[in-house]
Amino acid sequence: MGATGDVETEHERPRREEMLRLFHDAQNAEPLHNFVTSDKLAEIARKLDIPLAEAEGVVSFYRHFSRRPRGRYVVRLCDSLSCRILGSLDVYRYIRRRLGIGRGQTTADGMFTLEVVNCLGCCDTAPNFMVNDTLYTNLDESKTEEVLAALEHEAVKEVER
Amino acid sequence: MRHIQYLTGYTSEGVGTDVEEYMNAGGYVGLQRALALRPREVVEMVTDAELRGRGGAGFATGKKWSTVRTDSEVYLVCNADEGEPGTFKDRFLMERAPYLILEGMAIAAFAVGAHKGYIYIRSEYPRIISELQTAIDTARSTGVLGQDILESGFDFDVGLMPGGGSYVVGDETALLNSLMGNRGYPTLKPPYPTDRGLWDKPTVINNVETLACVPLIFSEGPEWFRSIGAPQSPGPKLYCLSGHVHTPGVYEFPMGVEVRELIEAAGGVDGRFKAVQIGGTAGPVYDEAALDHKLDFASMKSVGGSLGSGAVVVMNTSVNMGHVLEVIMRFFSEESCGQCFACRYGTRQLEHMANEIATGTGREEFLGLMRETAEVMYHSSLCPFGQSIDLALTTLLDNFSDELRAHIGQQDYIREVMA
Ligand SMILES: Cc1cc2nc3c(=O)[nH]c(=O)nc-3n(C[C@H](O)[C@H](O)[C@H](O)COP(=O)(O)O)c2cc1C
Ligand code: SF4
Ligand code: FES
Numbered sequence: 358m359g360a361t362g363d364v365e366t367e368h369e370r371p372r373r374e375e376m377l378r379l380f381h382d383a384q385n386a387e388p389l390h391n392f393v394t395s396d397k398l399a400e401i402a403r404k405l406d407i408p409l410a411e412a413e414g415v416v417s418f419y420r421h422f423s424r425r426p427r428g429r430y431v432v433r434l435c436d437s438l439s440c441r442i443l444g445s446l447d448v449y450r451y452i453r454r455r456l457g458i459g460r461g462q463t464t465a466d467g468m469f470t471l472e473v474v475n476c477l478g479c480c481d482t483a484p485n486f487m488v489n490d491t492l493y494t495n496l497d498e499s500k501t502e503e504v505l506a507a508l509e510h511e512a513v514k515e516v517e518r
Numbered sequence: 519m520r521h522i523q524y525l526t527g528y529t530s531e532g533v534g535t536d537v538e539e540y541m542n543a544g545g546y547v548g549l550q551r552a553l554a555l556r557p558r559e560v561v562e563m564v565t566d567a568e569l570r571g572r573g574g575a576g577f578a579t580g581k582k583w584s585t586v587r588t589d590s591e592v593y594l595v596c597n598a599d600e601g602e603p604g605t606f607k608d609r610f611l612m613e614r615a616p617y618l619i620l621e622g623m624a625i626a627a628f629a630v631g632a633h634k635g636y637i638y639i640r641s642e643y644p645r646i647i648s649e650l651q652t653a654i655d656t657a658r659s660t661g662v663l664g665q666d667i668l669e670s671g672f673d674f675d676v677g678l679m680p681g682g683g684s685y686v687v688g689d690e691t692a693l694l695n696s697l698m699g700n701r702g703y704p705t706l707k708p709p710y711p712t713d714r715g716l717w718d719k720p721t722v723i724n725n726v727e728t729l730a731c732v733p734l735i736f737s738e739g740p741e742w743f744r745s746i747g748a749p750q751s752p753g754p755k756l757y758c759l760s761g762h763v764h765t766p767g768v769y770e771f772p773m774g775v776e777v778r779e780l781i782e783a784a785g786g787v788d789g790r791f792k793a794v795q796i797g798g799t800a801g802p803v804y805d806e807a808a809l810d811h812k813l814d815f816a817s818m819k820s821v822g823g824s825l826g827s828g829a830v831v832v833m834n835t836s837v838n839m840g841h842v843l844e845v846i847m848r849f850f851s852e853e854s855c856g857q858c859f860a861c862r863y864g865t866r867q868l869e870h871m872a873n874e875i876a877t878g879t880g881r882e883e884f885l886g887l888m889r890e891t892a893e894v895m896y897h898s899s900l901c902p903f904g905q906s907i908d909l910a911l912t913t914l915l916d917n918f919s920d921e922l923r924a925h926i927g928q929q930d931y932i933r934e935v936m937a
Contacts, residue, residue: 377681377699381680418682419683420682420683421681422682422683433642438603442761442836442841476603476799478606478642479606481758481760481768482766483761490644492645
């Protein structure tokens, strides 16, 4: 690195503490697949001036980020105690029947990925899942059906547009 | 014991989320008073109030603040990672009373000499992240955050940091690593963060609820604070009621409220009471003997338990304790950071055995093996995560051994979720 430009770039370059935020941005930039692409990861490593392997090491630690393409809608179903005793297993079984996917799997059309996660911090409305950034509460089979159908509908509308 | 509305006084609709309304309700009186004191006096008042950390460990807040190394720049971090299953009080406060938290942070910062603070918030709260950012911006433009706070000459600003979905990161040493853009691995203490934290600078970490209590100490006085609830761990406390109660939610009571009273406040048990887990996933699981337990740090410790985060998960007789065992052990196995062998391997073994028990293929000797495994982990794990499994497991096995034994050899449907 040239000595003269250093002061400038030092100010412009994001600091290492920005790493997780950059991962979030990178993942959000792929709304159809919800993952951090290799290009984006390399870009982040360059911006932070760290080896690519180091960025890879950090991103792999955090469950929120994926390095492989996922569905357009990532369903994060809570299966911690409060949700479990109020029916998360029923919700899980319904999704499995309805979409044909189990935990960690993505539907063939790339629409849904199902993840089973731990407490989402809203046990007072258990059982819960999040779909991308939206929380759905007090779930049972019929509400799950409503949510899935609405998301399918939304996706179809966007394709038509 | 009656429920109280000190913290929740700021959480009612429209009060805590609007800076003007918040001030009309008495907000920022505490900060004003604190800024008129010397930092050392501010620390002394918190010590005098006997405030203990609400993040789980119950560490004396005044003591933490008084041990900060002073020969360097200091950072303040608000722990809003709230990953403990059954816990949603920090979310409640952040949603409804962001200025109470920011005011508490400003007082804490003044006390310990910090000019920069961070709120590390779990990424599962995306809406709160944007609302908090708005509150931070508003606080800045109102003069209660940023430069020359309330014209006192004191500068303090706050940045928001989203997490990445990891329970272990809630541990303070792991959280600091994560904040610096590293894997969220816990590290051995000492050095304590107050000595060597963010970028090796002294750093104070407090839980959201702890910081929310701080303004009250200055607006109402330390004697007032100390007069509420249990003598050895006083003050208001937010309890999180969930599971089989009629009206789950956050309930504010004086420290030391009985489990029975809390359940009544939450509308009573939906069905017949069977079990309760207190303090989070690593907390003890009790039968009805727990109904008389007083929920404060000292009382819970005296019965061999722990108050933890204040989570209270109520279970009725429909709940299968084999499933509870499985859910808890799977949590530990999934969330172990994998850094130390005992915890990485032990949690896998525990999950495996619990799964076999829950699905009816378990063997009698698993019950003893699980205890041994947890005990080894207690002695050889690096951080409290691996050490803490012992309590949940032994209470579960002690209090529900007949049922768990009877479970052995009975096929169940639980395997489905494991697939
Ligand atoms: C595995 C683990 C997870 C933790 N999770 C949290 C958490 O989500 N929120 C929190 O405030 N403290 C959590 N803690 C406790 C913190 O390490 C720390 O004690 C606390 O933030 C200090 O704040 P306080 O003194 O105000 O309680 C956790 C500890 C461990 C070991
Ligand atoms: S005890 Fe477990 S969670 Fe804690 S550092 Fe070791 S492996 Fe990680
Ligand atoms: S247990 Fe599901 S949100 Fe807490």
